[in-house]
Amino acid sequence: MEINIDKRSGFCFGVINAINIAESYLDRYGSLFSLGDIVHNNKEVERLKNKGLIVINYSDLKKLYNSRVLIRAHGEPPETYQIARDNHIDIIDASCPVVLKLQNKIKKGYEETHAINGQVVIFGKEGHAEVKGLAGQTGNNALIIGKDFNNIEKIDFSKPINLYSQTTQNKGEYKKLINLIRTRMQQHNCNPDKDLKVFNSICGQVSNRGPHLAEFARKHDIIIFVSGKESSNGRYLFEICRENNPNSFFVSEKAEIKKEWFENADKAGVCGATSTPMWLMEEVAERIKHYSK
Ligand code: SF4
Structure with a gap:
């Protein structure tokens, strides 16, 4: 069976930028607070947590002093910056431009x-x-x-x-x-x-993907769409795949893939949301290989 990963799926530049900033701090200091999950994908968040990322919420932020906190690509309201100023917190601003x-x-x-x-x-x-x-x-x-x-x-x-x-x-x-x-x-x-x-x-990073994914879905016998369940653009882009190829499946990780889905397929397409890491799509493609005829 032919298996293709959609080259245009995966992180948008806003998310890549935020993760790069986080990783450069993690490499230098070994830990960093992030206000909320850096990306709507549990697997990627888990990977960054293992590198030292600590995800906090607003009530944690209010209790934090003299520290360093990353703002993710979604951006924050002015009140967050005010809390940071009041508590002498250094903001690492990874808000998407x-x-x-x-x-x-x-x-x-x-x-x-x-x-x-x-x-x-x-x-x-x-x-x-x-x-x-x-x-x-x-x-x-x-x-x-x-x-x-x-x-x-x-x-x-x-x-x-x-x-x-x-934007999404x-x-x-x-x-x-x-x-x-x-x-x-x-x-x-x-x-x-x-x-x-x-x-x-x-944002063009999301809206331009729709027509492209529609074409990608039509070109394959089966589509495996990889995304965190909480990603809104994931749900939106998956719907586009399903409309163009009813044989489309939504998974969050390789363990959710079922062998029987591929029984009559010669060409499988793997794609995902703007919050889906490429390594996760590659893992999924690898698992599909095991189910190939
Ligand atoms: S606006 Fe949102 S979707 Fe667009 S690049 Fe920035 S983070 Fe990504």
Whole structure:
């Protein structure tokens, strides 16, 4: 059986950058605190923990003094930097440059809309680390709209809106939300061409992978998609694989692979999310080899 690993799957540059920064500190000092998991992948987190990475949460941070703490690619709200200053903590800032740029845009957008009694709306997952960092730029006054558009009624459609998306959201869903907001504004006698500012803030590292993975999935008899279960772009990219090849399976590690999946397959494709390490996809491909005809 032919087995191909998708060369474009795996860590995006934001995650590679954060891991490189963490590893360079770990090599030098032997340990480093990380505020939250550095990547949504248990296997990679485990590997870094074995090198000395200590994952902490916000309540740990508040109790920490005179230490060194890494901020992961998702970025953080201003309060985190304030806690660090108060506690004499050195921040090792591995926030992704794309996220930082978006944080600055939102900060500026909030100041502008606030002055004209408008609102900042963010399309994203409530409680997600990146979304917390983005909303923090508005003093947590931004309205967060999730993918089910549940709390859309909280938007005041008669007022100006600046609309942003979390970097890893689905482009199609974002478009649906934009159209919905436009319609509702018109119903409230507000002109969306004038009062709705839409920012195209979905990261190309994720959105460009969709069409590529669709093609990769169609070219194979079976797809093994490798990702942590908690990765949102993992779930999104897996759905694309499944839509294009119903014989697609989601696994988090090689132990979850079943021999019978490959009974009628001549060509297997291994791919993954932006948080999936290449070494994990290689391990999976190696295991598939054992099940080959
Ligand atoms: S997906 Fe894009 S924005 Fe998010 S960490 Fe990766 S490169 Fe940065």
